[in-house]
Amino acid sequence: MLGLPSSTEVNRRITKEKLYANASMTPQVRAMIKDQIEAVVWRNKLADSTIGVAEGVTVKEIQVFEVQLRQYELDKRVLAAIAKAIPYKILFVLMFDNKAQAWMEAADTFYNTSWSPLDDFTLKIEGLNLDVVYANLVRQIAGCRLGTEGDINESVEHDKQRQRLLREIAVLEKKVQREKQFNRQVELNGELKRLRAELEEI
Numbered sequence: 001m002l003g004l005p006s007s008t009e010v011n012r013r014i015t016k017e018k019l020y021a022n023a024s025m026t027p028q029v030r031a032m033i034k035d036q037i038e039a040v041v042w043r044n045k046l047a048d049s050t051i052g053v054a055e056g057v058t059v060k061e062i063q064v065f066e067v068q069l070r071q072y073e074l075d076k077r078v079l080a081a082i083a084k085a086i087p088y089k090i091l092f093v094l095m096f097d098n099k100a101q102a103w104m105e106a107a108d109t110f111y112n113t114s115w116s117p118l119d120d121f122t123l124k125i126e127g128l129n130l131d132v133v134y135a136n137l138v139r140q141i142a143g144c145r146l147g148t149e150g151d152i153n154e155s156v157e158h159d160k161q162r163q164r165l166l167r168e169i170a171v172l173e174k175k176v177q178r179e180k181q182f183n184r185q186v187e188l189n190g191e192l193k194r195l196r197a198e199l200e201e202i
Helices: 016-022 027-036 076-085 130-146 152-178 182-201
Strands: 009-014 037-046 062-069 089-096 099-106 109-112
Touching: 016 027, 016 037, 016 076, 027 037, 027 076, 062 130, 076 089, 076 099, 076 109, 099 130, 099 152, 109 130, 109 152, 130 152, 152 182
Parallel strands: 062 089
Antiparallel strands: 009 037, 037 062, 089 099, 099 109
16 A cells, blocks of 8 residues: 555554554544444554664654545544554555545644545655654645645644634625625724735735
8 A cells, every 4th residue: 555665564453442442532432433434454664664764753653554434434533532542653544435535643633635546546755764754744645735844743833823814714704795884894804804914924
């Protein structure tokens, strides 16, 4: 999978019981795992010993987990619970109906690709150490949302601010359209202008 070298392969099935035992999960999350997941397979381990890329300051290994689904959706709380139970960074590859989708977490925020046919599903493993490999994977998965440079955690914080502003702008635009009073329209447009200027500065 992902064209990774055979030296990285683990190919070990992780039972749901093991997930339950290793992660502190609410009954609701356990039910989601039972209902939404067919199987979890630990496919690959990216480490100095498997791909010859040095450990990073914060990232020592990256695990690749294949999650075979029973539908096209998986509740993010399931991924968060699994991620908390594993002391390494995880690249989740969700699979259903011969299609795949990648998910990865950075600064407590999950990013994901769109669904694509398995034949077209590729990610580049690039970097001189695992910190850089991890950051590059997250940026690929996030698309254009995180840019291409700088600290990955700072990029995520900027993205969070950008997404918050976009939501606020969308709400205000609707308010402006609904508002009948001219003075109130002027006031709302002023706030809209301020938010758009703030967005441009990020």
